[in-house]
Amino acid sequence: MELSAEDALRLNVLLANELEAVRIDESRMVVYALSPEGEASVRLNPQGRDDQYLKKVRELLSSQVLGSPGGYPVFLRRWTRMGQARDDSLEQLLLLGEPEAVVAVVHANGLTDEIARRAWWAMPVADNARRMLEHECVVNGMLGQELAEFLVDYLPFETEHKAMIETIRLVLQPGLISDELREKLWRSAKRKNSYYIGFMDACPDNLPEPSMPRSDWQQVSDTLSSLVESGNAVAEQLCRCLSAQGQTFLAxxxxxxxxxxxxxxxxxxxxxxxxxxxxVCPHTDSAADMETIVSDAEALLDVPPVCPTTRAVYDVLQELPGHSADVRAMMALGWVGEPLVNPIFSHTDSIGSVMRKKIVPVTGPIQQQFSQLRGKVNS
Structure with missing residues (x-):
């Protein structure tokens, strides 16, 4: 199958101009092009099956842009989604009319605000918006607020909770959405509590509706002020946890x-x-369970100060010997992570209440550490 003479001529004329991006509407069989002067389009007149005809169209685009009819190697999908596309070819990839090539661009480490603008025109979908908002140049550029507003508008239609969390985290970057919209998202978290995780990631020390500080926060802060000033990480984290924003984070x-x-x-x-x-604790045993983690955290309280971590713990407990349970809780929580649930999730694909019952050996002890730091249990 070959392109009709009319389509081949019109496409070649289109490509003779200075283009910024190309996209193909496969349902309507139209090729759109973006140029500095605006948009142009070519309505295709397929001879035979649409998919085979579109393949020929993309071969023409690739021959003109890359000098080869091979087009974009879509089989490299995983590779390009890891940001491995060459930075010097990003502009060319946007001229191929290939969705996976656009995905490669938005994942690329060398993405710029201008290339992001072109990529967004070529393929305005939620996942591309999230990938582009991972780049500081896009967040601070002309496109940042537009992408954030798109993601917020799309959020009610998002079905994947991981994507919801990521969306919240990204749109809460400074300068992207209004305070009113931020408050609206926070209220929505009462119905979709996975939103809370996005807030925890984006602004852990500036969450809405701050709680009261723990009753002993001022006394602890005053006592540990010199350690905090000297950079003692355990002292800093303890003061942080007991503060109003720390209590808000824990809640x-x-x-x-x-x-x-x-x-x-x-x-x-x-x-x-x-x-x-x-x-507070940069090292973790990926094979440990929560019981072991809490036990190790307890044991760390009595270890001689032989490394920066144990020295920090020792110095804090010298000043506040009655707060060993708080320090233990912080150390234990510093060791939590995905490896805790891998042994459980490797044997089940359960969700909802069934899943929550299976992970009680993990969530139960974590809740105990939260309760300790919130002053809900006796030290």
Whole structure:
């Protein structure tokens, strides 16, 4: 099958101009092109099957752009989605009319605000918007707010909870959405508590509706002020946890953990907790269970100060010997992560209430650490 003479001529005329991006509407059989002067289109007149005809169209585009009719190697999908597309070919990839080539562009490390604008015109879908908002140049560029507004509008139609969490985290970057919209998303989290995880990731120290600080926060802060000033990570994290925003984070974490919908939500929740407490204990045993983690955290309280972590723990407990349970809780929470649930999830694909029952050996001890830091249990 060959292109009709009329289509071949019109496409070659189109490609003779300075183009920024090309997309193909396969349902309507129209080729659209973006140029500095605006948009242009060529309505195709297929001879034979549409899919075979579109293949010929893309071969023409590839021959003109890349010098080869082979087109974009879509079999490299995983590779390009890891950001391995060559930065010097991104503009060319947007002229192929191939969706997977656009995906390669938005995943590329060398994405710029201008190339993002072209890619968004070529393929305005939610996943592309999320990938582009991972780039600081796009967040701070002309396109950032538009992408954020699109994702917020699309959020009610999103079906994957992991994508919801990612969307919330990305649109909450400074300067992308209004305070009113931020509050609306927070209220929506009461119905979809996976949203809370996005808030925990994006603004752990600036969550809406701040709680009261723990009753002993001021006394702890005053006592540990010199250690905090010297950079003691355990002292800093303890003051952080007992502050108003720290208590808000812990309350939000409890709400997120109350009814996780599926396994992806559980994994994202554990990652969020680990990030929040990572400064107090940078090492973890990926094979440990929660019982072992809590036991190891308890044992760490009596270890001689032989490394930066044990020195930080020792110095804090010298100043506040009555807060060993709080320190233990922080250390344990610093060790949580996805490996805790891998042995459970490797044997079940359950979701909802059934899944929540199976992960109680993980969530139960985590809740105990939260309760300790929120002052709900005796030290």
């Amino acid at each position: 939000t974490a409890e709400a997120a953990m109350a009814k996780p919908t599926n396994q992806d939500v559980v994994v994202e929740f554990l990652k969020s907790i680990q990030r929040y407490f990572s400064s």
